[in-house]
Amino acid sequence: MEKIQRQILHIDVNNAFLSWTAIDRLAMGETLDIRNIEAVIGGDETKRSGIVLAKSTKAKKKGVTTGETLYQARLKCPNLQVFKGDYKSYKKHSNDLYNILSQYTDKIERFSIDECFLDMTGCLIGESLLSKAYEINKRVKEELGFTVNVGVAHNKLLAKMASDFTKPDKVHTLFEEEIPSKMWTLPVSELFMLGKKTIPKLYNMGIKTIGDLAKQDKEYMVKKFGKHGLIMWEYSNGIDNSEVHYLEEKPKGIGNSVTLPTDLAEKEKIEKVLLTLVEQVTYRLRRYNMYANVVNVQLRTKDFKDFSHQRKLSYSTANTKEIYNTAKELLNEMYKNGTYIRLVGVRVDNLVEEDEVQISLFNNDTSKKQEKLDKVVDSLKQKYGYNSVTRARKITFRKYYKIKRCIVNCLTKNK
């Protein structure tokens, strides 16, 4: 039986964070459109997260790249203007885009905050995929005020490669017969899933373009690079049978990490950070109604060495205290006294839903009480904001009494 040819679009917002901040500024009455100057959205240098998150076309022309430090970006582009990001606003713009796209198909995969895949197979009645791509491109621009690139192809990989060709505000096709002329001529570094560790290895093998990679012997690539070798060989030949994952998917893991304002070398202080992170992680975990089976703690030293330890739990839990206790043990077995720590991270993995939970043999009154406490705290946080409730060991007495009054008020109001 012949397989039906799939009709795939990839939508990619041009300079998403920068465009969205530009729109927000204009809406607030500012006259300068930061899309038209040398500008970036950047992290906070005083918090040691000073990197480029998004760049304008003019900044890109000066050689500014995403992920580099603002310091480096300024060296290339002395007049660079740096703006702060606003994740809440970005989420809203992303939803606006999604709402338009959902008028074309219900098979939409949110690949990231600014990228979507659309499976249009069976949605085209007397119209071409390309005409739909142009329509989406035009509508988003007119109705939302920002531009998108649209990639048109018969699988996700080719649609994604196509949307990346020339920017901004463009529609590109990449059908099978166009692979040699449009894709094989590109540098191999342009291929999806080839990063900075693999590129030098390929260069040493004389592989410079995607076409060079496509012509390699498949078995040889597998022998040399394992599974990754197979993927890069298939991608270079335009092969990708993955589906558009349009159903809402539960996360497989949840993590929070933070670069500290200054390096810490005292375990007690690191433990406090750990507790804050565990609270955030478990709060999110419980909002998904999920339970964790693995706890992972990550440390980055001041000279940028990463370490992580993880532990499988004997039972599933979403309880702040239980996960914190495990995290603390992991920190203790990993941390060498006196080491300066730059970043602390906590992740929970092997998540399961409520009906898959293995009930603890030690599920005693104490942990039931803990669960109840988590629930009360969560509901207060949902109602009055995340920072409305905080653990006693992190706060001063004066604050403690203020918060206590607030909680008592909330509880009496709830009755």
Next chain:
DNA sequence: TCTGGGGTCCTAGGACCC
């Protein structure tokens, strides 16, 4: 004032079992 934060997936080696 040099290098974020949130994810997914893979691999290698050790432990353990049969």
Next chain:
DNA sequence: TCTGGGGTCCTAGGACCC
């Protein structure tokens, strides 16, 4: 005085994505 080998689970670390 012979020491294999397949399978599974667990952990640490790494590569890649946006």
